[in-house]
Amino acid sequence: MPVRDVLLAALVALIWGMNFVVIDEGLDGMPPLVLAALRFVVVVLPAVFLVPRPPVPWRVLLASAAFLSFGQFGLLYSALAAGMPAGLASLVVQAQVIFTVVIAAGWLRERPTAGQVAGIALGTAGLAVVATGRSAETPLLGLLLCVAAALSWATGNVVTRRAGVASGLSMVVWSAVFVPVPMFALAVAVDGPGEVGRSLAHLTLPNVFATFYTAYLASLVGYGIWNSLLARHRAAVVVPFTLLIPPVGMASAWIVQQERPGSAEIAGGVVLLAGVAITVFGGRRARNVTSAASPDAGEARPVTV
Numbered sequence: 001m002p003v004r005d006v007l008l009a010a011l012v013a014l015i016w017g018m019n020f021v022v023i024d025e026g027l028d029g030m031p032p033l034v035l036a037a038l039r040f041v042v043v044v045l046p047a048v049f050l051v052p053r054p055p056v057p058w059r060v061l062l063a064s065a066a067f068l069s070f071g072q073f074g075l076l077y078s079a080l081a082a083g084m085p086a087g088l089a090s091l092v093v094q095a096q097v098i099f100t101v102v103i104a105a106g107w108l109r110e111r112p113t114a115g116q117v118a119g120i121a122l123g124t125a126g127l128a129v130v131a132t133g134r135s136a137e138t139p140l141l142g143l144l145l146c147v148a149a150a151l152s153w154a155t156g157n158v159v160t161r162r163a164g165v166a167s168g169l170s171m172v173v174w175s176a177v178f179v180p181v182p183m184f185a186l187a188v189a190v191d192g193p194g195e196v197g198r199s200l201a202h203l204t205l206p207n208v209f210a211t212f213y214t215a216y217l218a219s220l221v222g223y224g225i226w227n228s229l230l231a232r233h234r235a236a237v238v239v240p241f242t243l244l245i246p247p248v249g250m251a252s253a254w255i256v257q258q259e260r261p262g263s264a265e266i267a268g269g270v271v272l273l274a275g276v277a278i279t280v281f282g283g284r285r286a287r288n289v290t291s292a293a294s295p296d297a298g299e300a301r302p303v304t305v
Contacts, residue, residue: 009229009241012222017090017248019218021256023077024086026210030199032077033187035210040069040179042215047173054170060160064171065178066157074183075149084142087259090249091269092130092146097276098123099154107158115282123275125222126268133264168227172219243277 001009026035052059080089098120104110112120131143160171187196197206229238246269253259261269 001233005229005233010224010237010244011115012226012229013241013244014248015217015222016242017245018252019214020080020086020090020249021252022213024080024253024257026214027077027081028206029202029204030207031187031191031195032081033074033183033190034199035207036073036077036213037180037183037187038207039214040075040176040183041221042211043176043219044180045172047063047220048177051170051173053174054168061171061175063159063174063177064156067152069175069179070183071152071264072149072156074186075145075152077256079145079149080144082142082280083137083139084146085138085253085259085261086249086257087271088130088138088261088265089142089146090253091246091273092127092143093150093153094246094273094276095123095127095147096150096153096157097279099151100157100278103154103158104161108162111210113282116279119275119282121275121276122237122278123272126270126272126275128270129271131268133268135262135265137259138262138265150159150276169220169223172223225277239280243273243280246273255272 023035076089076093080086084092101110101112101116101120107114127147134140134143184196226238250259250261250269
């Protein structure tokens with residue numbers, strides 16, 4: 001892999017790692033589902049008029065939108081709004097790699113390798129340590145919502161895998177078409193029309209910055225670079241760079257928000273990340289369904305935003 005491409009892969013990991021703190025800061029004074037809906041509005045417009053629709057049935061786009069966009073990010077934004085620390089969230093959502101292998105084994109009959117089984121066991125133990133040893137700054141609701149976001153992400157990975165989707169930027173843009181309206185509708189149901197209207201009428205600089213960062217940098221620019229790398233190199237070479245995301249996420253949260261996870265959270269996080277790494281590398285000889293370990297991804301070619 002040339003040095004230029006190594007730097008590009010590291011840049012994407014940096015963008016995606018910082019994404020969690022940006023979202024968390026953008027939630028100030030903004031209902032989480034409204035901020036998530038705004039993100040997808042910006043992803044769709046004007047890109048939907050510039051990017052061709054992928055050659056897949058509409059039902060596949062709808063399923064991708066339901067799990068990889070609506071479910072994953074609705075839950076993730078809600079987790080951060082409920083008090084889940086941004087840095088820790090960047091690590092916990094990587095449990096989607098483990099969930100993806102387990103769901104694929106049951107649904108697609110894709111038998112995991114011995115290495116993946118070991119990684120799943122280790123990652124599950126790490127997640128349990130994080131859950132039981134979490135500090136007072138990590139509410140149970142936030143943690144559960146974050147795990148649910150990882151589960152939704154994993155389900156979407158397998159849905160697109162089963163459909164044989166060659167994921168890419170077009171999937172990101174066109175699946176996002178289905179998200180804003182139901183996300184806004186859910187926001188109205190949860191927060192009330194008055195609060196939704198107030199937040200939209202009083203957008204702050206952090207709200208706007210978070211919207212454009214997540215839509216343009218994390219989604220469009222990030223996936224544009226990532227897909228170009230996957231087109232030139234084997235997934236087994238590119239995908240491991242996503243393991244840089246949790247360290248970047250936790251470091252940025254420490255710098256920007258002075259977030260300091262407890263010792264048990266750090267220990268459990270290290271074990272979880274080790275399990276994810278073993279699952280990724282342990283599946284190289286099998287059909288790879290775990291290669292989208294980004295915070296903001298399907299299989300070897302990510303499909304989330």
